[in-house]
Amino acid sequence: MPVSPRGNALGPVGPEDAARPVEPVGPDDSVILHTTDNGVSWITLNRPRASNALTPEQRERVISRLVQDSADPAVRAVVLTATGRAFCAGADLRAPAAQRPGPPAGRVAGDVARVIRRGAQRLIGAVLDCEKPVIAAVNGTAAGLGAHLAFACDLVVAAERATFIEVFARRGLVPDGGGAYLLPRLVGPRRAKELMFFGDALTAAEAERLGLVNRVVPEAELAGAARSWSDRLATGPTRAFALTKQLVNASLEMDRTAAFAAEAAAQEINMATEDAREGVASFVERRAPVYRGR
CATH class of the missing domain: 3.90.226.10 (2-enoyl-CoA Hydratase; Chain A, domain 1)
Structure with a gap:
């Protein structure tokens, strides 16, 4: 069964x-x-x-x-x-x-x-x-x-x-x-x-x-x-989760300079996603965000 x-x-x-x-x-x-x-x-x-x-x-x-x-x-x-x-x-x-x-x-x-x-x-x-x-x-x-x-x-x-x-x-x-x-x-x-x-x-x-x-x-x-x-x-921001997971998993093998560079690169990538735009818009509009994983 x-x-x-x-x-x-x-x-x-x-x-x-x-x-x-x-x-x-x-x-x-x-x-x-x-x-x-x-x-x-x-x-x-x-x-x-x-x-x-x-x-x-x-x-x-x-x-x-x-x-x-x-x-x-x-x-x-x-x-x-x-x-x-x-x-x-x-x-x-x-x-x-x-x-x-x-x-x-x-x-x-x-x-x-x-x-x-x-x-x-x-x-x-x-x-x-x-x-x-x-x-x-x-x-x-x-x-x-x-x-x-x-x-x-x-x-x-x-x-x-x-x-x-x-x-x-x-x-x-x-x-x-x-x-x-x-x-x-x-x-x-x-x-x-x-x-x-x-x-x-x-x-x-x-x-x-x-x-x-x-x-x-x-x-x-x-x-x-x-x-x-x-x-x-x-129901969360799927791409942001993926990038966060990647940053955390790699963090213990990086020095501060490399970790900060990886963080900045992840931010650059994530800010181009629909979910990031939705997160900012929902904050400005004072409503709950609706993330679609894109």
Whole structure:
């Protein structure tokens, strides 16, 4: 049965959701569900029995969906969530050998690096590079690559029972999926090392305290919280959001001169948009602005 943004892990399915078709995304559309509702693209991981551990096929479908949403003017915000009791348990290491996110037997030098670049790093890059705001609605455990998938999103709403786990050291592995890039920028290098060295599970409340999560809500309210924010974003100045996201993401790698230059360039670009003109006009006319994402 199709799962709507209000259904399964994110609350009961209503009659309006049952009538809304879920867009097919491949020959087997059950592992990734998608629907667009009022300008919001809902991408739902749907392998609950595998704790939504990502197979390469699943990963590629999420990347493809994010790339399409980024370019689609009808999409103005994205929500990434999952069904079941887990958000994403990371890469699926229990899949058949041909589907595992790793190099084949008899690999040669460079194979592992190529797999990481083409796989986990592309997934995280697709979230960071998406020109629309991306909200993670974390319904349960987010481990390894699954945690990094949430951390790469622009906003994170988590259910109270959600946990975040840097599992790599437990398995004798180095973090992938941009973890060593994302975490120090979110919590600082010392705290990032603590999380990565020990691999202790963070509760949603602890993750919120550290700044990894924006808001923690009861499980029954997760859908409403994600929908409230995504609806607000979908009626906002889409191009201004895209430029703001770009500036913030790049800011920690720039000196002040470069950051100020990037800001001025973004202002130049944005002032040519219809939404910027509407924002100024609505202020002068003392009315609420009506943004169209252009």
